[in-house]
Amino acid sequence: MKQFSQEFIFGTATSSYQIEGPASVDGRTPSIWDTFSYTPGKVLGGDTGDVACDHYNRMEEDIQNIKNLGVDSYRFSIAWPRIFPKQGQYNPKGMEFYKKLAKRLMEEGIKPLVTIYHWDLPQWADNLGGWINRESVEWFMEFAKKCFEELDEYVAQWITHNEPWCATMLGYHQGVHAPGHTNLDDAVKAAHHILLSHGQAVRYYKSEFAGQKPIGITLNLSPVYAASETMNDQLAANNQDGYLNRWFLDPIFKAKYPEDMMNLFSKFVHDYNFIQEKDLQIISTPCDFFGINYYNRFLIEYSAASELLFKEAYSDYPKSGMGWDISPNEFKELIHRLRKEYTDLPIFITENGAAFDDVLEEDGTVKDHDRVDYVEKHLTVVAELNEEGMNVAGYFLWSLLDNFEWAFGYEKKIRNLFCRFQNAKKIYEK
């Protein structure tokens, strides 16, 4: 049993499109994920978020479940098309839902940790170019300001964006997430505008709200290892690290984009003039904490055939149901690197968890051994990091509920993403 300090925050997390359902009530209009999931072939089994966990109707029941888990905090996100169903048109009815949720959580002694953007861009915004259009920064600011104005008194902590890498590289480069574009030029512009909107929001919040509540951003980070000592594999690992980690870490913490990656990308990104003077200063506006979603490491090898000259190598590590390497030791190395190269801010692990197939016991129950083992290993790392003084201030299990797992839909094998905190929580103590 590992010991955590009284101040340590244990929580669990979700996001709006993955759990809410009721896609067209109380004035909500479609998001890019509604459009994408309705496009044949984009989501496994043709699944959509129309119903999902019906959280929109079952909020109170879900709050009771959170309460019964005994966690300190609950992380959720706000569906932008509920708040601004049309450009410039505020919908108080949509905001009411989140106000009620945040208020009820507070009453139950659970701290609301709010993510402003977890990927459900309104379709109207995408029709105007989405994140590729620099005006998206203004649209986001209008949305974020309303969230601050209406919710700040009930919120414990703010996250501007969840995983800009996924929102942009999966959404605009690899095409496997909404809006499904497949070019790096779009992705790099979209990433820049998302980062800029993050910086603007932090600046605005800190000046207008006198920095009342801690505000930060969440990145998905994975440490990257070369499959061999060869020069080519080392180069490939550096490229994946640049694409996944440094392209986001460097602007946020060092006010610059990594030059090696700018050069590599320039085969596909013909013009970097979308990066305007002062943008990087804004992007690197200091935050109060840093959020990390950690799932796995990457083992990488050289591939002349791939755009960025790398691909995943065969790894003999045990895997989660997503096929991801279970890699708690590398989790520790990641945090060490961040402390050395990037930041002293308090770190929150805003997501961690694993999908596994259900294994039935003889008595017909599911004991969830693999998931408990995964969470135990990662929580142990967090405890050890804190013993070393690494200042990890919180841990949020993904997820509170089985939910719509983006392009994987509700596919059976993946469906059990990360629930059952009940089992996991047996293993820690404050």
Ligand code: FCB
């Ligand atoms: C993260 C996302 C979250 C969920 C988990 C499995 O990338 O933030 O919504 O899909 O992965």
